[in-house]
Amino acid sequence: MVTAKGLPWILRVNDLYVEFWTHDGVARPVNGLTLQVGKGQSVGVVGESGCGKSVTALSVLRILPKAARISGGKIELQLRDGSTRDLTQLSTNSNEMRRIRGGEIAMIFQEPMTAFSPVHTIGNQLCEAILLHTDCDEKEAKERSVESLRSVGIPEPHVRIDEYPFQFSGGMRQRAMIAMALVCNPRILIADEPTTALDVTVQAQVLQLIKQMQSQIGLALYLITHDLGVIAQMVDYVYVMYLGCIVEEGGVDDIFETPLHPYTRDLMRSIPTVSGERKPLSTIGGVVPNAYSIPSGCSFHTRCKDMQGEVCRSERPAPRRFGESHRVSCVLYEDAAR
Amino acid sequence: MARFVFRRLLTLIPTLLVISIISFIVIQLPPGDWLSTYVMQLAQSGTLVDQAELLALERRYAMGQPMHIQYFRWISRVVRGDFGMSFEYGQPVRELIQERLLLTVFISFCSLIFSWVVAFPIGIYSAVKQHSMGDYAATFVGFLGLSTPNFMIALVLMYVAMQHFGLSVGGLFSPEYVRAPWSAARFFDMLKNLWLPVIIVGTSGTATLIRVLRNNLLDELQKQYVVTARAKGVHAVRLTLKYPVRMALIPFVSVAGWQLPELVSGEMITAVVLSLPTTGPLLLSALLAQDMYLAGGFILLLAVLMVIGTLLSDILLALVDPRIRYE
Ligand SMILES: Nc1ncnc2c1ncn2[C@@H]1O[C@H](COP(=O)(O)OP(=O)(O)OP(=O)(O)O)[C@@H](O)[C@H]1O
Numbered sequence A: 001m002v003t004a005k006g007l008p009w010i011l012r013v014n015d016l017y018v019e020f021w022t023h024d025g026v027a028r029p030v031n032g033l034t035l036q037v038g039k040g041q042s043v044g045v046v047g048e049s050g051c052g053k054s055v056t057a058l059s060v061l062r063i064l065p066k067a068a069r070i071s072g073g074k075i076e077l078q079l080r081d082g083s084t085r086d087l088t089q090l091s092t093n094s095n096e097m098r099r100i101r102g103g104e105i106a107m108i109f110q111e112p113m114t115a116f117s118p119v120h121t122i123g124n125q126l127c128e129a130i131l132l133h134t135d136c137d138e139k140e141a142k143e144r145s146v147e148s149l150r151s152v153g154i155p156e157p158h159v160r161i162d163e164y165p166f167q168f169s170g171g172m173r174q175r176a177m178i179a180m181a182l183v184c185n186p187r188i189l190i191a192d193e194p195t196t197a198l199d200v201t202v203q204a205q206v207l208q209l210i211k212q213m214q215s216q217i218g219l220a221l222y223l224i225t226h227d228l229g230v231i232a233q234m235v236d237y238v239y240v241m242y243l244g245c246i247v248e249e250g251g252v253d254d255i256f257e258t259p260l261h262p263y264t265r266d267l268m269r270s271i272p273t274v275s276g277e278r279k280p281l282s283t284i285g286g287v288v289p290n291a292y293s294i295p296s297g298c299s300f301h302t303r304c305k306d307m308q309g310e311v312c313r314s315e316r317p318a319p320r321r322f323g324e325s326h327r328v329s330c331v332l333y334e335d336a337a338r
Numbered sequence B: 001m002a003r004f005v006f007r008r009l010l011t012l013i014p015t016l017l018v019i020s021i022i023s024f025i026v027i028q029l030p031p032g033d034w035l036s037t038y039v040m041q042l043a044q045s046g047t048l049v050d051q052a053e054l055l056a057l058e059r060r061y062a063m064g065q066p067m068h069i070q071y072f073r074w075i076s077r078v079v080r081g082d083f084g085m086s087f088e089y090g091q092p093v094r095e096l097i098q099e100r101l102l103l104t105v106f107i108s109f110c111s112l113i114f115s116w117v118v119a120f121p122i123g124i125y126s127a128v129k130q131h132s133m134g135d136y137a138a139t140f141v142g143f144l145g146l147s148t149p150n151f152m153i154a155l156v157l158m159y160v161a162m163q164h165f166g167l168s169v170g171g172l173f174s175p176e177y178v179r180a181p182w183s184a185a186r187f188f189d190m191l192k193n194l195w196l197p198v199i200i201v202g203t204s205g206t207a208t209l210i211r212v213l214r215n216n217l218l219d220e221l222q223k224q225y226v227v228t229a230r231a232k233g234v235h236a237v238r239l240t241l242k243y244p245v246r247m248a249l250i251p252f253v254s255v256a257g258w259q260l261p262e263l264v265s266g267e268m269i270t271a272v273v274l275s276l277p278t279t280g281p282l283l284l285s286a287l288l289a290q291d292m293y294l295a296g297g298f299i300l301l302l303a304v305l306m307v308i309g310t311l312l313s314d315i316l317l318a319l320v321d322p323r324i325r326y327e
């Protein structure tokens, strides 16, 4: 099977369910989510805060918090040797899973300020990754770390490598984070809102860097964001996520030019206008239901401007295909589907 | 790091000055100067006071001179190790204190090590296995240790040791070594008797440390850098020890700093109950008898020890937390 753009797939998440067992009950942040990432493809996942974007990414790496468990579905990864593994079947701390983390799939996070240990040098934390995934000795690992810091544009890497994270600026830290993620040549990079915590000019530089690294080493990018501007700039294929499922997917052009799902259209309306005015995503009407009580049927029906009545409340709409790669899950398009 | 230690040493000077002044005030506190008290005591016991000796003493201690001169006389002798005379014992304070102080420091130090060695694994286990039976058990025992006064633990342990194990308790030395001079055999004999006071003095500190470590670690385990390290593929056990435990150690080390005074005062009470030849009982009796040179000397030395302890723990803190040494 190939992805919509004709690329062979490398990561395939199929009908994934994740539950959190907490004192307040069971939260279900991921509900039957399906998505694919092609080799070297850049894919964006967009959705409001709390819709399960991060939880999905953590599930893929099998680093969910203790309270969470994957209660259904498959996460298939194509390994370098061409074989396939269902990551949900591996145990979190197994050697194989640990080889995949960092070795096959790497991840960078939103908060460059807290993502490094404050009491270990940057070099120590970079070398750790190299020593884990390669046969390098300490000296080679250090050389490689310096090289990778240089490649992400950190000046004087041989000096900075012995510095602590608090001696780095936010932007530099995120660069170092990218260096650490890529230092073991992974094939997929999951970037969870990599620029949200940075100021605007630095944001552009970091995005530019990710893009450049991606094309240099043929990496697949799985970019999580709630900023549609970033999506437009960075990816070819978009998944629109609402309460743990994909409600619409398609090429960037499809999504931006002909958004179909009422939720996607609401999201589009919240894009900053030319005048620079920027409304937060939460300007979509109604309250976001929480993961403890996901609405029945189409989970968006509580806030949908095009509610069709009972059917939306009771039936979960299946994805319909529009054109080559555009899919939407909404009753509005039940008959129009081609 | 060297600069940090140097700066830290500089701040020590005013602290030591204040401590010495306070100790001096303690010495001066009772009405009348100590010399007249001394003469009175001698007179009461029927000893004749030699006028020449009296004069010599008066000159030596700068009696009748302004306060600050007396202070300087006193402190310059203290620096050379002369703490004055104890009238209770009629001996130089230094002779009385020396060995006892060493024992107090030794017991407190052993208690500190004991509480760290016990608290460390239990605290980590409790946090990593939060809400497990082991965690609940550790918390329960910890609270018990925290809320039981030291003397109570001392009495119970003494009872158990004597009644059920037939051990001789009380004191630090077996009868044959009490008056013996220091030797390897005497030292080992002391080690044999040490466990009881060490456990007693260390218990409440251990309970505090377990709770501190557990809570810190629970906080740290939630942090983003833990997720980052997991995402790199670090093994869970190695990860816990390298990152969150290391971070949780930081407040742990700073707790150790203010644990010292607690240990020493805990040691004093315990020493009274167990009749240990350490500083506790002596200080208590010195205070009761208004034996002011003895009491003042004690207070001075204990306070200085405390300051040194805090300094050591600060240096340790800077070693585990780079952010402190770069400030
Ligand atoms: N540690 C946790 N314990 C309990 N529930 C959790 C936990 N982490 C996440 N959840 C649940 O999962 C839901 C989705 O969280 P997630 O972090 O994936 O959102 P997100 O889409 O990444 O949002 P954001 O844009 O704010 O990062 C949350 O609303 C919450 O209900």
Ligand SMILES: [Mg+2]
Pocket: A053, A054, A055, A192
């Ligand atoms: Mg998130």
